[in-house]
Amino acid sequence: MGGHNVAEAIVRVDGLSKTYGRLHALEGVGFSIRAGEILGLIGPNGAGKTTLFECVAGLEPADRGDIFFGPVLAGARHRSAKLFYVPDGIVPWPDQPVRWVLEYSLGFFDGRHQMYEKVIADLALAPLMRVPIRALSKGQRKRTLLALGLLAPQPILLIDEPFEGLDLRQSREAAATLRKHLTPDRTFFLSIHQIADAAKVCDRFVLLSGGRVVAEGTLEVLIAFARQRVGDNLPSDLEEVFLALT
Amino acid sequence: MPSRSRAWKWLLKKEWRELLSSHSWWVMLALIGPLVGVSFISAVRSYAEASGQGGTAAGLADALFPLDGVISPTFSAYEIAASFLLPFVAIRAIAGDRTSGALKLELQQGMTPLSMVAAKAMVLGAGWLIAGVPLVLAGILWASYGGSLYAPEIGSLALGHLLNAGIVIALAAAAASLSEHPSTAAILVLAFTVGTWVLSFVAAFQGGIWEQIASYTPSEMLQAFRRGLVRLDLVLAAFALIASSLVLAAVWMRLGLPVGRRATESVAILCVAAVLAFATSFVRSSWDVSENERNSFGASEAAILSKISAPLRIEAHLAPEDPRRFDLEKQTLSKPRRTMPEVTVEYVSGTATGLFEQASEHYGEIWYDLGGKRIVGRATTTDGVLDAIYELAGIQPPQEGGAGHRGHPLAVQPTGAVPLFYIVWPLAVLGLGLFFQRRRFI
Numbered sequence: 001m002g003g004h005n006v007a008e009a010i011v012r013v014d015g016l017s018k019t020y021g022r023l024h025a026l027e028g029v030g031f032s033i034r035a036g037e038i039l040g041l042i043g044p045n046g047a048g049k050t051t052l053f054e055c056v057a058g059l060e061p062a063d064r065g066d067i068f069f070g071p072v073l074a075g076a077r078h079r080s081a082k083l084f085y086v087p088d089g090i091v092p093w094p095d096q097p098v099r100w101v102l103e104y105s106l107g108f109f110d111g112r113h114q115m116y117e118k119v120i121a122d123l124a125l126a127p128l129m130r131v132p133i134r135a136l137s138k139g140q141r142k143r144t145l146l147a148l149g150l151l152a153p154q155p156i157l158l159i160d161e162p163f164e165g166l167d168l169r170q171s172r173e174a175a176a177t178l179r180k181h182l183t184p185d186r187t188f189f190l191s192i193h194q195i196a197d198a199a200k201v202c203d204r205f206v207l208l209s210g211g212r213v214v215a216e217g218t219l220e221v222l223i224a225f226a227r228q229r230v231g232d233n234l235p236s237d238l239e240e241v242f243l244a245l246t
Numbered sequence: 247m248p249s250r251s252r253a254w255k256w257l258l259k260k261e262w263r264e265l266l267s268s269h270s271w272w273v274m275l276a277l278i279g280p281l282v283g284v285s286f287i288s289a290v291r292s293y294a295e296a297s298g299q300g301g302t303a304a305g306l307a308d309a310l311f312p313l314d315g316v317i318s319p320t321f322s323a324y325e326i327a328a329s330f331l332l333p334f335v336a337i338r339a340i341a342g343d344r345t346s347g348a349l350k351l352e353l354q355q356g357m358t359p360l361s362m363v364a365a366k367a368m369v370l371g372a373g374w375l376i377a378g379v380p381l382v383l384a385g386i387l388w389a390s391y392g393g394s395l396y397a398p399e400i401g402s403l404a405l406g407h408l409l410n411a412g413i414v415i416a417l418a419a420a421a422a423s424l425s426e427h428p429s430t431a432a433i434l435v436l437a438f439t440v441g442t443w444v445l446s447f448v449a450a451f452q453g454g455i456w457e458q459i460a461s462y463t464p465s466e467m468l469q470a471f472r473r474g475l476v477r478l479d480l481v482l483a484a485f486a487l488i489a490s491s492l493v494l495a496a497v498w499m500r501l502g503l504p505v506g507r508r509a510t511e512s513v514a515i516l517c518v519a520a521v522l523a524f525a526t527s528f529v530r531s532s533w534d535v536s537e538n539e540r541n542s543f544g545a546s547e548a549a550i551l552s553k554i555s556a557p558l559r560i561e562a563h564l565a566p567e568d569p570r571r572f573d574l575e576k577q578t579l580s581k582p583r584r585t586m587p588e589v590t591v592e593y594v595s596g597t598a599t600g601l602f603e604q605a606s607e608h609y610g611e612i613w614y615d616l617g618g619k620r621i622v623g624r625a626t627t628t629d630g631v632l633d634a635i636y637e638l639a640g641i642q643p644p645q646e647g648g649a650g651h652r653g654h655p656l657a658v659q660p661t662g663a664v665p666l667f668y669i670v671w672p673l674a675v676l677g678l679g680l681f682f683q684r685r686r687f688i
Binding site for chain 2: 054057058059060061076077080081083084085086087089090091092093094095096100104105107108109110148152154
């Protein structure tokens with residue numbers, strides 16, 4: 001398994017566990033997030049990706065485990081200083097138009113005002129500005145949520161299923177937009193169940209299966225790790241690696 | 247992170263927009279006009295009849311006050327609206343963010359959930375004040391008919407109804423925050439309302455401790471304000487209930503805390519609220535703001551009674567459902583309680599109705615004990631109780647003062663009220679609603 005590079009980690013998650021009754025949603029999950037990277041959380045449906053994001057963001061209580069910002073232990077209440085989490089499938093402020101929602105999020109969170117026009121242009125939101133959130137299609141809503149995230153002031157952005165509901169062209173454009181907004185003070189942690197999408201956009205990967213981290217690292221590291229398990233015939237493909245390790 | 251005040255302003259702005267886009271608020275606004283209209287029109291007509299239109303008993307008209315005949319009945323529309331309309335508006339406002347997922351985003355701002363709940367409560371309070379416009383229109387109409395309005399009495403009623411609305415909003419916030427679904431929250435709030443009615447019913451039947459507890463339910467609390475009596479204990483108890491419910495709502499909005507910890511904190515909040523409510527029962531201050539000073543003795547009587555330092559103990563042999571007990575408790579005893587330093591009242595009865603106790607030797611007796619001296623009487627009127635106290639204290643009753651307060655009879659028909667409340671108001675609300683719905687998208 002790819003080891004944690006603690007020296008470069010701006011966030012370190014250690015031993016995170018969460019149960020719902022008898023169901024173990026997360027079991028001793030540990031990984032790190034490095035500054036300025038796009039980290040992908042890969043896993044099948046039900047792997048615990050959303051639970052992990054909500055626990056890391058402090059929106060769901062974990063049973064055990066710690067989260068560190070650098071060397072400092074970050075309590076649930078203090079995580080909002082550095083992390084912003086964009087959930088999947090939400091319809092926030094459904095009666096308000098896109099323009100007002102974006103302006104509100106800029107004002108309420110004191111977001112990145114200077115990027116407002118750029119984000120709207122990058123995500124092609126201009127024609128939707130007067131449309132209320134509830135009237136948006138799934139893909140349009142996802143683009144609006146991506147804009148909300150990109151305008152948030154926190155340096156680390158957690159996005160649950162950023163390409164869900166987007167067509168092929170939109171997925172590519174969204175991936176390009178995320179890459180364009182990646183800066184040394186902007187890090188992305190994306191939960192993606194479509195492995196092909198993840199392979200195109202992420203720098204490193206955390207493979208989650210059955211509530212456990214089965215591997216962490218770059219594609220090369222994961223391939224090497226998988227080949228140790230199943231042999232050198234394994235193709236250099238993230239999907240094959242994922243199937244081999246989970 | 248933005249300054250707290252800047253974020254707070256954005257939050258208030260957002261809550262206000264959410265209220266303006268809430269169909270439930272506009273529906274409540276539209277319905278409240280006809281509700282006030284029904285109450286006002288029937289009250290004015292009844293008042294006109296009692297004032298002599300079509301003939302009335304001699305002297306009856308002179309005892310009529312608009313507080314009882316018109317103002318209080320008109321305000322009663324707001325009690326209905328607070329029980330059956332306002333909870334849905336409040337639940338929609340609180341639960342909406344949870345069900346839409348907006349709460350998960352807003353919690354990441356770092357603002358305390360209590361601040362977020364307070365912003366919602368403030369905007370809902372403002373929305374409720376706007377719903378008070380038909381009441382102002384009713385007041386203007388009444389004044390235009392030549393009707394008398396006494397500002398302190400109206401203030402007392404407005405305070406009582408505002409506190410009642412505050413309780414409803416706070417309870418709805420707590421219920422919406424506690425439950426996963428808005429429908430469950432609505433059931434919880436309605437169950438509370440119905441529960442207080444059941445409590446009042448039990449109190450009327452059983453008396454005793456039930457009566458004391460029931461006196462703090464919103465509907466019973468309003469009774470005091472309807473008589474023009476502002477009781478500090480009721481105001482403080484209402485504030486305690488509002489504050490504890492809002493804190494409870496905030497606790498359950500903290501999604502990142504384990505449920506067990508939230509439950510423990512909730513139990514602690516309920517315990518603190520119970521202690522505060524109990525503590526308020528020892529507060530005696532009250533203000534009689536009624537025009538005819540119906541809750542007070544005359545100045546000369548009050549001066550004499552306030553000098554009696556010995557504790558007065560009253561033992562009334564009257565059943566809870568006996569109308570004489572109601573007169574004694576609600577109309578008469580509030581006066582010595584407000585005037586004398588220590589008054590304790592005990593009711594004795596074997597049954598709830600007293601129907602089969604009438605033949606009992608002591609039934610109907612009211613025993614007065616002042617510093618060890620005891621006398622018995624049967625009168626439940628203010629004069630009867632006063633005579634007993636004077637006799638016990640060995641004090642000569644003061645001479646009758648000047649003429650008492652005379653009422654304000656008015657025999658008029660509610661001209662213009664029907665079109666105003668049944669046609670103009672709903673259409674105006676509909677027009678404004680459509681205007682704001684369109685304006686949001688510009």
